[in-house]
Amino acid sequence: MTSPFTLHSQASDCAARRGEVRTLHGTVQTPVFMPVGTQATVKGVTPENLKELGAQIILGNTYHLYIRPGHELIRSFGGLHKFMNWDQPILTDSGGFQIFSLKDLTKITEEGAAFKSHLDGSKLFLSPEDAVAVQEALGSDIMMCLDTCIPYPATREEAIASTDLTGRWAKRSRAAHKERGQLLFGIIQGGMYPDLRAKAVEELVEVGFDGYALGGLSVGEPAELMMEITEEIAALMPADYPRYLMGVGTPENLVEAVYRGIDMFDCVMPTRNARNGMLFTSSGRLVIKNARHQDDQRPVDEECDCYTCRHYSRAYLRHLFMAREILSSQLNTIHNLHYYVGLMARIRKAIEEDRFAQFRQEFYAKRTVE
Numbered sequence: 001m002t003s004p005f006t007l008h009s010q011a012s013d014c015a016a017r018r019g020e021v022r023t024l025h026g027t028v029q030t031p032v033f034m035p036v037g038t039q040a041t042v043k044g045v046t047p048e049n050l051k052e053l054g055a056q057i058i059l060g061n062t063y064h065l066y067i068r069p070g071h072e073l074i075r076s077f078g079g080l081h082k083f084m085n086w087d088q089p090i091l092t093d094s095g096g097f098q099i100f101s102l103k104d105l106t107k108i109t110e111e112g113a114a115f116k117s118h119l120d121g122s123k124l125f126l127s128p129e130d131a132v133a134v135q136e137a138l139g140s141d142i143m144m145c146l147d148t149c150i151p152y153p154a155t156r157e158e159a160i161a162s163t164d165l166t167g168r169w170a171k172r173s174r175a176a177h178k179e180r181g182q183l184l185f186g187i188i189q190g191g192m193y194p195d196l197r198a199k200a201v202e203e204l205v206e207v208g209f210d211g212y213a214l215g216g217l218s219v220g221e222p223a224e225l226m227m228e229i230t231e232e233i234a235a236l237m238p239a240d241y242p243r244y245l246m247g248v249g250t251p252e253n254l255v256e257a258v259y260r261g262i263d264m265f266d267c268v269m270p271t272r273n274a275r276n277g278m279l280f281t282s283s284g285r286l287v288i289k290n291a292r293h294q295d296d297q298r299p300v301d302e303e304c305d306c307y308t309c310r311h312y313s314r315a316y317l318r319h320l321f322m323a324r325e326i327l328s329s330q331l332n333t334i335h336n337l338h339y340y341v342g343l344m345a346r347i348r349k350a351i352e353e354d355r356f357a358q359f360r361q362e363f364y365a366k367r368t369v370e
């Protein structure tokens with residue numbers, strides 16, 4: 001197994017590292033934040049907007065695209081890149097998390113997941129092999145194994161059963177993945193039990209994947225516990241392969257997880273919060289509908305050079321939000337994604353210059369408003 005990851009520099013005073021992941025559609029500089037585009041679009045922005053704000057790689061989702069418009073239709077368009085006019089790397093999640101979020105609509109057996117479409121209630125089924133086949137049809141650069149995401153809290157017995165099943169499914173996913181160009185990542189489950197997670201790492205490395213993801217975190221557990229597990233398990237994940245922390249997180253979570261050795265992140269927070277009028281800035285969060293912004297001529301963040309901050313005032317953004325204008329979502333999303341992608345660019349530079357621990361201190365010192 002040759003790794004798609006190259007390590008460029010390792011911080012001298014923490015686990016942070018600077019690297020790159022080679023994929024069919026280009027090389028991704030890490031640490032990296034990946035905007036979420038569940039239904040073949042990053043909501044509210046165009047591929048040109050994404051390139052302008054610096055996005056390197058985006059996420060799609062097997063479950064959603066499988067039920068609508070269907071992976072065979074997307075295959076007939078030459079795959080997801082052509083269908084959505086995005087010619088850079090795409091990572092697709094296996095749908096494991098979304099299927100289990102459907103709760104009582106889902107039945108798990110050794111064979112796979114039987115579930116009802118959240119759109120029309122039709123009965124569907126995905127085996128680990130099906131999830132690989134769907135992602136091969138989508139042509140994503142990085143595919144994820146179908147996994148079972150353990151709820152929080154869960155008993156040790158529930159965690160053992162679910163993690164063991166995820167491990168057996170991972171073996172089947174690896175065996176089903178013929179197309180070598182696309183990368184396949186294994187997902188580490190284990191609930192809040194470090195020993196189960198350590199065993200899962202060993203088993204996945206034995207099978208052999210192109211990268212390893214920490215799943216089953218940010219599922220309602222305290223942030224401290226999420227970081228404890230991330231720190232302990234990241235240290236056990238192969239250093240010469242990409243480490244991906246799924247569905248995480250706030251800007252603070254990203255800084256803390258990079259500090260502990262994580263390379264890749266995704267989260268709906270910058271895009272979802274943008275649509276709800278919650279904006280990220282270098283000094284903290286800003287709620288645009290707050291009356292204090294009504295006549296404020298300043299941009300959202302005077303340290304930001306995104307399209308939104310270069311052309312629009314807080315007053316105008318508040319007006320758009322109060323008027324429920326479509327442009328509100330577009331401009332707020334451009335700013336929030338630019339903030340997240342820009343934060344990772346500043347993190348990469350700090351690691352290159354071996355001053356990440358200092359960067360981390362300065363990052364917190366500037367966060368005044370909540």
Ligand SMILES: NCc1cc(CSc2ccccc2)c2nc(N)[nH]c(=O)c2c1
Nearest residue numbers: 059061093096097149215216218246247
């Ligand atoms: N709560 C974190 C989280 C998020 C996602 C989803 S990441 C995502 C979301 C939308 C689109 C693409 C990827 C997960 N996906 C899988 N397969 N397993 C997990 O344990 C897990 C945990």
Ligand SMILES: [Zn+2]
Nearest residue numbers: 304306309335
């Ligand atoms: Zn901005």
